[in-house]
Amino acid sequence: MERSCTKCGQTFTIHPDEQEFVKKMVFTFGEKTIALPLPKECPDCRLKNRTCYRNEQYLYKVRSAFSGKDIVSIMSEKPVWGEPYKIYDQDEWRSNAWDPLSYGREFDAQRPFFEQFAQLQKSVPRMALITLGNENSGFTTGTGYCKNCYLINSSENCEDCYYGKLLQKCSDSMDCSYLYNSQLCYECFSVYDSYNCQWLSFSANCRDCFFASNLTACSNCCLCTNLNHREYCFMNKPMKKEEYDKRLKEFRGYFERTEQMKEIRRRMMQTMLRKYANIVNCQDCTGDYLENSKHCLDCYDVNESQDSRYVTVGVNVKDNYDCSNMYLKSELCYMTLGTIEVYGSAYCLFVFHSQRLLFCDHCFNCSDCFGCVGLTRKKFCILNKQYSKEEYEELVPKIITNMEKLGEWGQYFPTKYSPFGYNESLASEYFPLSEKEAKAQGFHWREKDARDYKPQTTALADRIDQTTDSVTKEILACKQCTKNYRVIPQELSYYQKQVLPVPHRCPECRHADRLKLRNPRKLWRCKCANCGKDINTTYAPERPEKILCEECYLKEVY
Numbered sequence: 001m002e003r004s005c006t007k008c009g010q011t012f013t014i015h016p017d018e019q020e021f022v023k024k025m026v027f028t029f030g031e032k033t034i035a036l037p038l039p040k041e042c043p044d045c046r047l048k049n050r051t052c053y054r055n056e057q058y059l060y061k062v063r064s065a066f067s068g069k070d071i072v073s074i075m076s077e078k079p080v081w082g083e084p085y086k087i088y089d090q091d092e093w094r095s096n097a098w099d100p101l102s103y104g105r106e107f108d109a110q111r112p113f114f115e116q117f118a119q120l121q122k123s124v125p126r127m128a129l130i131t132l133g134n135e136n137s138g139f140t141t142g143t144g145y146c147k148n149c150y151l152i153n154s155s156e157n158c159e160d161c162y163y164g165k166l167l168q169k170c171s172d173s174m175d176c177s178y179l180y181n182s183q184l185c186y187e188c189f190s191v192y193d194s195y196n197c198q199w200l201s202f203s204a205n206c207r208d209c210f211f212a213s214n215l216t217a218c219s220n221c222c223l224c225t226n227l228n229h230r231e232y233c234f235m236n237k238p239m240k241k242e243e244y245d246k247r248l249k250e251f252r253g254y255f256e257r258t259e260q261m262k263e264i265r266r267r268m269m270q271t272m273l274r275k276y277a278n279i280v281n282c283q284d285c286t287g288d289y290l291e292n293s294k295h296c297l298d299c300y301d302v303n304e305s306q307d308s309r310y311v312t313v314g315v316n317v318k319d320n321y322d323c324s325n326m327y328l329k330s331e332l333c334y335m336t337l338g339t340i341e342v343y344g345s346a347y348c349l350f351v352f353h354s355q356r357l358l359f360c361d362h363c364f365n366c367s368d369c370f371g372c373v374g375l376t377r378k379k380f381c382i383l384n385k386q387y388s389k390e391e392y393e394e395l396v397p398k399i400i401t402n403m404e405k406l407g408e409w410g411q412y413f414p415t416k417y418s419p420f421g422y423n424e425s426l427a428s429e430y431f432p433l434s435e436k437e438a439k440a441q442g443f444h445w446r447e448k449d450a451r452d453y454k455p456q457t458t459a460l461a462d463r464i465d466q467t468t469d470s471v472t473k474e475i476l477a478c479k480q481c482t483k484n485y486r487v488i489p490q491e492l493s494y495y496q497k498q499v500l501p502v503p504h505r506c507p508e509c510r511h512a513d514r515l516k517l518r519n520p521r522k523l524w525r526c527k528c529a530n531c532g533k534d535i536n537t538t539y540a541p542e543r544p545e546k547i548l549c550e551e552c553y554l555k556e557v558y
Contacts, residue, residue, distance in 0.1 A: 005042035007441075012042035017297070017309060021321050025334050025346060027356065030393035034400055036334060036346055037410035039322070043298070043310050044431065047521070049412045050324050050337045051312075051426040052443055053349055056142060056153040056165065057511065058424045065125060066092040073128035074141050080421050080444035082118075086125040093127045093374075100124055100374040104385030107371075107395065113359075113403050117371050118417040120383055121361060124374040130350070150488065151507060154313075154325075162491055163507045166301075166313075174494055175507070177514045178289075178301075186498060189514045190278070190289070198500070199265060201517050202278065210248070211265040213272065214557075220244060223264060225272040226557045235268075253464040255501035269517075274545045275553040276528070276537040286523060286536045300521045312430070312521060324426075335412050347412055358396075359413075370396050414442075421446030430521055452484050453477070464501050467492070471502060478506035528552055 001014040018038070025036040039046060060076045063069070065086040073087050088098075103123045108116060131137070132144040140146060142154040149158055155167040164170075165177045173185040182188070184196040191197065192204040200206060203215040210222040218224070221233045222244070232244045239247070251257035279285055283294035290296060291303040299305075302314040311317065314326040322335045330339040338350040345357040354360075355367040363375045370382045370392075380392040387395065403409035422428050422443035423435070435445050456477040461467045472489050485506040495502055503510060519538035526541055527534060528549035539547045548556065 001038075003038075003040070005045055006040045007045040008042060010042050010044075014038055015297075015309070018321065021309075021319065021334075024319070024332065025344075027344075027358065029396050030390070032393075032397050034397060039335075040410065043322070044522070046322050046335065046412065047310070047312065047324070048427045048431055048441075048443075049415055050322070050335065051430060052415050052418045052420065052422055053413065054325065054337060054426040055420045055424050056426055057508070058446075059129075059139060059141065059151070062087050062128065064089055064092060064128075066097070071128050072139055075126065075128070075419055076446070079419065080446060081416065083122050085122060085419060087128050088125045089128050090131065093125060094376075098125060100376070100384055101378070101381070101386055103373075104381070105383050106385060107383055107399055109398075109402050112406050113371065113399060113408050114411075114414050114417065116383060117359060117373075117413070120371070120373050121417070121419075124384065126362065126374070148490075150490070160490075162488075162494070163510065165511065172494070174491065175503075175510050175514075177511065184498070186494075186500060187510075187514070189517050198498070199262065211261050213265070213269055222248065223261070223268065225268055228558050253499040253501060255460070255462045255504065258501055270544055272545070273553065273556055274539065274547050276535040276539070276547055276549055279550075288519060288521070288538045298523060349413065361413075368392065370399065416442060416444070418444060420444070429515060448483075453482055454484055460502050460504060462501070464495055464499060467495070467502055476504075476506075478509055479504045480509045481506065483508065530556075 002011055003014060004011055022036050022038055027034050055074045059072050059074060062071060062073045062077045064071050066088045071089045075085055075087055077084055129141045131140060134143055135147040137143060137146045137149040139150050140152050144156040146155060147159045150162045152161050152164040152167055154165055157169045158167045159171045161167055161170055162174045168180045170179050171183045173179060176185050176188045178190040179185055179188055180192045182191055182194045185194060186198045188197055189201040191200055195207040197206055197209045199211045200209050201213045205217040206215050207219045209215060209218055212221050212224045214226045215221060216228045218227050219231045221227060221230060223235045224233050232239050232241055234244055234247055251261050277288045279290045281292050282290050285293055285296045287299040289301045290299060293302055293305045295307045296302055296305055297309040299308055299311045302311050304316040305314050306318050308317060308320040310322045311320050312324045314320060316328050317326045318331045320326050320330060320333045323333050324337045327340045330342045332344045333339060333342055334346040336345060336348040340352040342351055343355045345351060347359045348357050349361045351357050351360050351363045353365045354363055357363060357369050359371045360369055361373045363369060363372055365377045366375050367379050369378060372381050372384050375381060380387050380389050382395060400409055422433060422438035422445055424446045438445055454475055456475060458474040472487050472492055476485050478485060483506050487502060523536045523538060524540055526537055529546045530548055530552040533549045535549050537547055539545060
């Protein structure tokens, strides 16, 4: 079935499996059953709409609306629209000192539902950060069971890690993204089970490797690509240990020489052989970064999952369509972002351990709720007002009928009600836009704060052995975007031990550079450059790389 996107106008396909899935998404209210409609927007627009409601990276100093104390929050005190939100720290939010039902209100059939819901979101207190079981890791969000970590997000079970995203069971690592079970890594991207590596990407089981990509079980390799079980190689050529060590000493700890090595790596990666996608041990799957899954189509960063489509970041999920950041046995979910163990829910945002929720935000251990915000252990609530089971089952269908008349039913929360500017949301990571482009598409934009752009107070030394501890007291200005940043003492100690130069750019620009290593979340149909077999790949046809199917890639590399 072909449709024209109501937002961007592009033609998109609704596949047979989507139609079958929607038939399963039936909600029962007494004797009435209500099915969800098929989407009216294309997959890209649906992903933008969801992820503009998620900020993973930007933290702000705010004042608690409960206690007045200074706290760190993913939300700024200066809203991008309307009145400020009420922000509590986690302990305050989880306490019994306030009652989310006290903000309840009756549904007004004369006004759009989304307008009423957005006003409820402004009224109900919101958690400043979402973390669990951390120790000395106050400047993190989306983290669990981390210790001594700073400015990382979406990570668990890490220790002494700084400036990163999606780190799992890692320690003593900095400026890394998508790093798993690894230690002493720096500027690594999509790396597994590795030790003491720097500027390594798309690799596993490596140690002491530098400026390399697509390595498996390698050690002491520098400026190498597509190697397997090799050691002491420089630019893919074997080298004696003494000569290899001499080559490393030529650049380690020097800023300018390191920049030259990065440029050499960039050129090498443009010409290296590429596998069509990062898919391992999967059956009938398309997308990228998929592991141990089956029947997952157009999915990205998904593992241990099945029977899903258009999922970005999913762990152990089943029957999820158009969802993002879904974890641990979330099943039968649709157009939802941010779950843990959720069943049979749609159009939700950050709901955990819950069932049968519709249009809910930050609800925990709830069931059978509609349009609620900030509830815990509640049932049969609408716009945070408590109802009996019979009253709930009678009113919800009436609200849905009203939403159908206004064109709201089947839509995710409107972008105009997002609490974040597009440029501070996850959407900007998936689909980079200029301020003009974002505003033209109906998104907000977070304006720069002049206080973050002061002149740099010192000149950085080219060599780490010439850098003194005084640099931790200075204000630095990013050489790319001019935004201020600092070097914290733990960070400087790391650079000194790992023989790394102090970076001349801010953490945000460094993060953006790592993201350039991965392809967009979009599939193209093309043919293997060797055998001509049809493949679905995230490499656009105009890209210069030679793209191979799995069989041809393995023949070339192993």
